[in-house]
Amino acid sequence: AAALAVASLALWSWPRGSHNLQGKVVLLTGAGGGLGRLLALHLARRGCVLACADVAAEPNEETVALVHQQQQHKQAARAYTADLTERADIYGLVQKVLEDFGHIDILLSNAGVIQGGALWELSDAQLDLVLDVNLRATMLLVKAVLPHMRARAEGHVVAVSSSTALVPGRGIVAYAASKAGLSRAAM
Ligand SMILES: NC(=O)c1ccc[n+]([C@@H]2O[C@H](COP(=O)([O-])OP(=O)(O)OC[C@H]3O[C@@H](n4cnc5c(N)ncnc54)[C@H](O)[C@@H]3O)[C@@H](O)[C@H]2O)c1
Numbered sequence: 001a002a003a004l005a006v007a008s009l010a011l012w013s014w015p016r017g018s019h020n021l022q023g024k025v026v027l028l029t030g031a032g033g034g035l036g037r038l039l040a041l042h043l044a045r046r047g048c049v050l051a052c053a054d055v056a057a058e059p060n061e062e063t064v065a066l067v068h069q070q071q072q073h074k075q076a077a078r079a080y081t082a083d084l085t086e087r088a089d090i091y092g093l094v095q096k097v098l099e100d101f102g103h104i105d106i107l108l109s110n111a112g113v114i115q116g117g118a119l120w121e122l123s124d125a126q127l128d129l130v131l132d133v134n135l136r137a138t139m140l141l142v143k144a145v146l147p148h149m150r151a152r153a154e155g156h157v158v159a160v161s162s163s164t165a166l167v168p169g170r171g172i173v174a175y176a177a178s179k180a181g182l183s184r185a186a187m
Contacts, residue, residue, distance in 0.1 A: 025097075027141075027145070028050055033111075040067055050067060054082070061079045114130070134179060
């Protein structure tokens with residue numbers, strides 16, 4: 001709740017005149033969850049058109065329904081079910097969004113998972129999950145959208161990181177490593 005409050009405050013205080021987001025197509029991952037849902041609703045208010053992606057179909061569709069309700073039209077958002085641990089889902093997602101909208105103005109890689117524990121306490125599956133969703137999926141998404149953005153000479157990529165990328169936290173070593181990797185992957 002505290003993180004959402006901070007995010008909400010940051011979005012609320014974002015200078016409105018600085019970027020015109022009207023009609024921008026945003027591919028937003030993790031849209032079914034806390035921060036993702038908040039971002040979807042905020043960006044829709046700023047005039048963005050949202051391609052909302054999540055592995056959890058029902059909460060993601062709920063987010064889209066909330067955007068429709070808020071904006072009072074059904075073109076404001078569309079739901080896509082994709083498991084970001086699956087390479088085929090990631091490339092399929094980008095392809096489908098491009099087919100549906102023609103282009104992607106902003107990739108907002110927000111989906112993230114946290115698995116607590118020291119390295120020796122995590123199973124290989126837990127380690128894979130954190131690194132795959134938080135780091136690998138973001139890099140593959142960027143790899144998939146970048147050629148289209150470069151062809152249009154337009155586009156933005158935003159990946160949600162964490163303070164743990166900078167300040168190591170005890171017991172969240174995999175999560176911290178994934179977020180630190182994201183920072184290093186930024187170009
Ligand atoms: N909440 C915090 O305190 C906090 C602090 C710093 C950074 N963050 C970062 O903010 C982002 C959002 O966090 P949140 O608190 O809203 O998380 P959340 O758990 O509420 O939501 C994450 C969303 O990602 C989706 N997701 C998980 N695995 C997926 C997969 N394999 N494929 C597709 N979607 C998947 C979930 O279904 C969920 O809807 C994350 O990247 C997180 O690391 C959160």
